[in-house]
Amino acid sequence: MNPTMIPWPVPDPEVPAAAHPVLAAATRAAAGAFRAARQRYDRAGLAERVRVGADGTPTMRLDILVDTAIAEVVDAHRVNLLSEEIGVIDNGSAVTLVADPVDGTANAAAGVPLSAFAAALVHDGVPTESLTCWLDTGRCWHAVAGQPTAYRTTGRTALDGAAVSLLRPHPHDPDQAAAWWRVAQRASRIRILSTSCLEAALVAEGSIDGFADAGSQTHRIVDLAAAMVMVPAAGGAVVDAYGRPLEIDTDLHRRWSGVIAATPDLAEELAAAIRGQ
Amino acid sequence: MNPTMIPWPVPDPEVPAAAHPVLAAATRAAAGAFRAARQRYDRAGLAERVRVGADGTPTMRLDILVDTAIAEVVDAHRVNLLSEEIGVIDNGSAVTLVADPVDGTANAAAGVPLSAFAAALVHDGVPTESLTCWLDTGRCWHAVAGQPTAYRTTGRTALDGAAVSLLRPHPHDPDQAAAWWRVAQRASRIRILSTSCLEAALVAEGSIDGFADAGSQTHRIVDLAAAMVMVPAAGGAVVDAYGRPLEIDTDLHRRWSGVIAATPDLAEELAAAIRGQ
Numbered sequence: 001m002n003p004t005m006i007p008w009p010v011p012d013p014e015v016p017a018a019a020h021p022v023l024a025a026a027t028r029a030a031a032g033a034f035r036a037a038r039q040r041y042d043r044a045g046l047a048e049r050v051r052v053g054a055d056g057t058p059t060m061r062l063d064i065l066v067d068t069a070i071a072e073v074v075d076a077h078r079v080n081l082l083s084e085e086i087g088v089i090d091n092g093s094a095v096t097l098v099a100d101p102v103d104g105t106a107n108a109a110a111g112v113p114l115s116a117f118a119a120a121l122v123h124d125g126v127p128t129e130s131l132t133c134w135l136d137t138g139r140c141w142h143a144v145a146g147q148p149t150a151y152r153t154t155g156r157t158a159l160d161g162a163a164v165s166l167l168r169p170h171p172h173d174p175d176q177a178a179a180w181w182r183v184a185q186r187a188s189r190i191r192i193l194s195t196s197c198l199e200a201a202l203v204a205e206g207s208i209d210g211f212a213d214a215g216s217q218t219h220r221i222v223d224l225a226a227a228m229v230m231v232p233a234a235g236g237a238v239v240d241a242y243g244r245p246l247e248i249d250t251d252l253h254r255r256w257s258g259v260i261a262a263t264p265d266l267a268e269e270l271a272a273a274i275r276g277q
Numbered sequence: 278m279n280p281t282m283i284p285w286p287v288p289d290p291e292v293p294a295a296a297h298p299v300l301a302a303a304t305r306a307a308a309g310a311f312r313a314a315r316q317r318y319d320r321a322g323l324a325e326r327v328r329v330g331a332d333g334t335p336t337m338r339l340d341i342l343v344d345t346a347i348a349e350v351v352d353a354h355r356v357n358l359l360s361e362e363i364g365v366i367d368n369g370s371a372v373t374l375v376a377d378p379v380d381g382t383a384n385a386a387a388g389v390p391l392s393a394f395a396a397a398l399v400h401d402g403v404p405t406e407s408l409t410c411w412l413d414t415g416r417c418w419h420a421v422a423g424q425p426t427a428y429r430t431t432g433r434t435a436l437d438g439a440a441v442s443l444l445r446p447h448p449h450d451p452d453q454a455a456a457w458w459r460v461a462q463r464a465s466r467i468r469i470l471s472t473s474c475l476e477a478a479l480v481a482e483g484s485i486d487g488f489a490d491a492g493s494q495t496h497r498i499v500d501l502a503a504a505m506v507m508v509p510a511a512g513g514a515v516v517d518a519y520g521r522p523l524e525i526d527t528d529l530h531r532r533w534s535g536v537i538a539a540t541p542d543l544a545e546e547l548a549a550a551i552r553g554q
Contacts, residue, residue, distance in 0.1 A: 007427075112484050
């Protein structure tokens, strides 16, 4: 075998029976396209920048292939799409699927087994249901706004001593580097898994206390939409480090520094630490 | 269900048929004990510090339970054991199983699905065969010293622009913090997965370029023994950042700053960056 191929299987997603048909179909389509892409392309082929996505950044082939499969699902179900690469598909519906086709694309293309499909259903601008699937294992997290969920955050309120995941640091920007380091100095344990949507799921189920973009303005709304349903349902909070409202907006050039935490208090402590307050 | 229990299943390990019977049995015993511990104890129970291990640090209940299962295997097979918690069992054999019962214990006890069993068989002081099992998925990596392997590192030689995993930073020690930051400034991508043995497997199979303890002297020989077989077999190198020999030693108080890299050149660049040279 070509040693640059990623040899590991992509299992079928364990989609909960209660998931909305659009979320279920999109998750299965994403996993199927992800598997097919891995079987056809090696690491370099998956990572090749083949065009500029709707968010204005160069897009990897893997993202395009998965996003295309999701676009077919929304067309078949006559709902709208807001996704990282394709951008907006308006099928005239009151329902929009807001999707990150491959969260952790760099992991996925390299073979680091931490990548996810994550999506939220949005009704007239309000996220109502989410499904996150760890593509490398098929493990899924599902939540419906306003309904009880099996997930419970740790309940932690204090940053000092917390277990926090962060986006990778940007050492060449002094302000960003300082913000990253302020969080690291107060947490007891720092991880960088490079997959925001899975890290949000770990906050929701109480495996880590929080996850943040420490001021690098990397997050698009597609990176946060699933968490905006799942994490509050589990007792946590999703905010922007600078207090800006998180809005489902078709302008994918808008960026936030997402803070996802076990409690609203911890979210505010994390945000304040990032801002240097 | 108690929301502090970790609900995810622990699959049977996919042990390669060619694995030595002691490695195969130890891996299956570790996975079985890991599964039983998760079914019986919640997160706090798994993480409870129940005694001081052979390496002189407080030991979590989860480590004790898994290490005890491994001890039964070495006794049944009449080989010796060198492991993190129990330390040395001398059954008078020329063969020693050098094992990290639960690599990434903090992950495992919290529910972050990145923990491993990793072990090497050592004949008269020389590691000859390794098996690493990602306990959360059953995925295994197996290598025999001097024999061809399916794993190939990325072959990268330069630190500038590399994808490097690091142990978490220690911001309150200025020298360690500076060493960590020197590596982060030169790499293009930094991850902290908090599981040295899985990160070594990712180097071996070419998913990341390198992994290092950036000068915190955290690694014991049990953390590095499996990598010392697997990574060179795949074209990479395992060294200490300060040039000390990596020796299979029954004194578990000895520590190293392990550097595991796609090539010997990259290992030397990483080690030099850690030392500040």
